[in-house]
Amino acid sequence: MKKLLLAGIALGAMVAMAMPASAQVKVGVGGPITGPNATFGAQLKNGAEQWAADVNAKGGLMGEKVEIVIGDDASKPEQGVSVANKFIADGVKFVLGHFNSGVSIPASEQYAEAGVIAISPASTNPKLTERGLTNVFRTCGRDDQQGATAGEYILKNLQGKKIAIVHDKTPYGKGLADETKKSINAGGVTEVIYEGINPGEKDYTALVSKLKGAGVDVLYYGGLHTEAGLLVRQMRDQGLKTVLFSGDGITDKEFWTIAGPGAEGTLMTFGSDPRKIPAAAAVVEEFKKKGIDPEGYVLYTYAAGQMLQQAADATKSLDPKKIAEYIHSGAKFDTVLGTLSFDKKGDRTSGDYVVYVWKDGGYSEL
Template sequence: MHRVVTLAVAVFAALFIYPARAEVLIGVAGPMTGKLAWTGTQLKRGAEVAVADINAAGGVLGQQVRLITVDDFCDPEQAVVAARKLVADGVVFVVGHYCSGASIPASKVYEAAGVLQISPSSTNPMLTEQGRATVFRVCSRDDAQGFEAGNFLADNWGDRKIAILHDNTTYGKGLADETRKQLSKRGVTESVYQDYAPGKDDYSAEIAALQAADIAVLYVGGYHTEVALMARAARDRGYSFQLISGDDTATEAFELIAGPAAEGTLFTFVHDPRRNPEAAHVVERFRAENFEPDSWTLHSYGAAQTWAQAVGKAGSLEPQAVIASLRGNQFDTVLGRIDFDDKGDLTTQSWVWYVWRGGEYVPVE
């Protein structure tokens, strides 16, 4: 009788006290509201479709995956709050964050909890330079992007007046500083280097000052909302100059805000994964739902896809096993074949020049 009671207690504990995990929880974190909500939607949709495809293929280790979405407002403090919520909810992995200024503080929370993080889009070098084992990203870094931008400015406008503006965010100032650093190495000194206040509705005063200084080319380290408003302000003044920015300009929202003033804007972005053969079927699915997977949508999909493959190769959800799998394998994704170095960065860093032309961004030929 004693053995029967003991067995019954064990069964009760297994079923109710220590229930088997019925599903695997993962998170996606980004600016779901506010001025960057358009981009947050891209991250969310990419992760949602990736999870749907993972589940349709049997899930991970035979378990279905459920996605939890949190809003970090692209704000460092809110990012920590969002990260803590995901940890409390029991996620084992996070697609995110979008902004470097959100990813960096959130990464400390994830590391302490043993939660893996793969950012689709945070490009500031500090994210992986911190040495946190739980951090990876499927995008290139701003030191490589700034190197490309600095050389481009020196090669094409080295004898003209160059202005560099930034928004004082981790992303914007970091990118501007990397660009300025490479420009200086090429023996070129910009005529203007200063910050601007993000979040304003009008930047005509800043543009008027650049026009008075006879600036020929403006490089902006910042987000697409303000860059688009600067483009509009210049067009309204009849001020013709070359506007150049970074990867956040790769979104339909830029053209929607800038309107005709978007035409001719140059920027760096990673190779557009919509052009990858490996992504064709996924792109078709998005477009069938009247959703254009521009910007970082497919990087969000690729982050979740990479994690699922790493879990499969590890045969475990245990963090150290998945980390070892991420570092020790290559992964075939919508982004192409990728692998990571010891810091959690892609082993190959590359940036491509694009131009806004006819309502879309296309590679510079």
């Protein structure tokens, strides 16, 4: 009996050694899965899930399978904090998100307290990385860079035009509008209108009438695609040919769906199109096979996952503190966005904002 027992124990040990590791590392994806910005939440989700599938096919993170955990913040700051706390309670140590700056900023306070790394693919407000938090990073640029690019284009290419600046009162929208205003004001141009609107409203007739009365040639809008699309549609309905100029908040084809053909000629700032980067070719092809256009922040999210993978490999650890220290060290990461490195704040050491124009339902770099 004793020999049989020992033999059973030995056999069990051999089976256990032969079985693949079942441990999992949870990676949270926080973004607007529902609500008016759900199209951007889908971009983050698609990018994260493709990265997880690819990294798991190669053995996972440090031999552990990546499990993607989705948190819907609906673009609401208080809901974002709830998502962050849920992630923390569930043992999530790494987060790809959030989308909105107004959500990422308060959520990051929770992550900092719990020692969770948060890498935003899309939150551009400078405040996100200006608070001395060592666990916060972003694969996108900042609004002071984006606003400067927009301002430079306006000063160089739209001389003598009447400019109006409107924002949606959010940290992202107002922040971007103010950076653009700062840039054109420094170049000697003063806007004829500056005001905020309430996101979620459907009727902007009064604002459009005001733009018409002031003879505005260019409307710079700091905000997201839903309101931007409605502004364009309602300007055209009133016979206004004013050109809309906006930022990365309209980088989804849904903008065109809302705005209609009147969106032709809309200007927009965004990073150089990652879909055209040679390093992204294989991944872009994988998305296309699934019927997904990796526009907007899809590849920015994928790149955030690549950072985690390469930092884990380099440190031979899944300790968030060690990984954060490695990212801050100036190490270079080979990603679908090209080679990235980060400063002590958690920002990219290089920015690449350019101007795009919308035409025939899509956008292309000027």
